[in-house]
Amino acid sequence: MSKKPQTVRGMNDILPETAASWQFLEKEVENVIEAYGYRQVRLPLLEHTEVFRRSIGEVTDIVEKEMYTFDDDGDSLTLRPEATASMVRAGITHGLFHNQKQKLWTVGPMFRRERPQAGRYRQFHQFDVEAMGYEGPDVDAELIIMSARLWERLGIDKIRLEINSLGVPESRAGYREALVEYFNGVKSQLDEDSIRRLDKNPLRILDSKNPEMQDIVAGAPIMMDYLDEASAEHFAGLRALLDAAGVEYAVNPRLVRGLDYYSRTVFEWVTDALGSQNAVCAGGRYDGLIEKLGGRSTPAIGWAMGVERFVSLYEACGGQVPTVMPDVYLVAVGEGTQERAFALAEELRDGIEGIRVEMNLGGGSFKTQIKRADKSAANYALILGEQELSEGCIGLKPLRSNDEQESIVLDELASVLKGRLSG
Ligand code: ATP
């Protein structure tokens, strides 16, 4: 092969150094989510195309142009572009919402055929947290407070919260009318996408990413003026809970989100630290979706966070990832030493919870093995030669200090090492 094989455009390999950051941060996110009593589910990457078409909506960027859809023997299947639709589908499939409330989360890859650029990929990853069966606004507040806790724990400060309410379908109808009237008045200035959306989905125009549309969008009527009383009360309830919890936010009346299923609360955590890809975590309420997909009418709300943007933001805020290196590197030189070293490595892994033991593999002289030990970044080399073996002991050589090498009785190695590693 003359040319190196490449990944599919917009799909990334996550190599060990980056993966280490992901592992560290994913653990943090999981801990926070589970501290609120949410339980993990794992879902397929493929769904019947209908699941996304019906939930996300026909006239949305995702369904119109971003889905990876293919025919599988007469079935139209799609790689999931987001997780909420799959979660809802799973809940209906297994009857999870029958007279029950659910607090669920998942994490994994999502697929959208977008124009790849920094922070925007065709395979990306999301954490997804959803609560079904709660009318709110207490659960709305809880989900936002949960995300705020995450930023706080990790020292992520270049982030701010925007919230809005989209009301219910009935109140949105009046707003929709007002929007159509307004946009019709400036129709000659609308771009192609917006003109197409004018009849089918005028709210979507507010979500336009085209900079030339920004001024027109800024002059549009706002949903807040059309909100029904119950939604206004719900929104006030959310604001009061956020205020009490000390979570700062701005009400952004233009925030509509790019998916059709939202109702009432929508929110977005945005940052200025990542260029134009400014949304890190976003979500909202989707009270009509479960029924629309064939379940019983059940209120629900959730958020999704892009892992790539989250990791970048953590770094942009000065976040450090603890480096993971072996605790000990096991050097074995001479007749019969490798066999004993293998057994010893297992004993250490049995005896010291979480220890990272790196065995010297591929032989080599004492000098070569010590060099490898040094390069491994381990704190200690354990040195087993023929003489040590015959005496039932092993050399413990500190690699990152000038302390002397010690000789340790093999039977006591685990307990001595435990002390050294914790000290
Ligand atoms: P954007 O406005 O940036 O297109 P979105 O509104 O389409 O985002 P959602 O569908 O709400 O995004 O997904 C939630 C989160 O997933 C986003 O806030 C972002 O962090 C992440 N995300 C969405 N699309 C991508 C992508 N193509 N590449 C990387 N991350 C993404």
Ligand code: MG
């Ligand atoms: Mg998008």
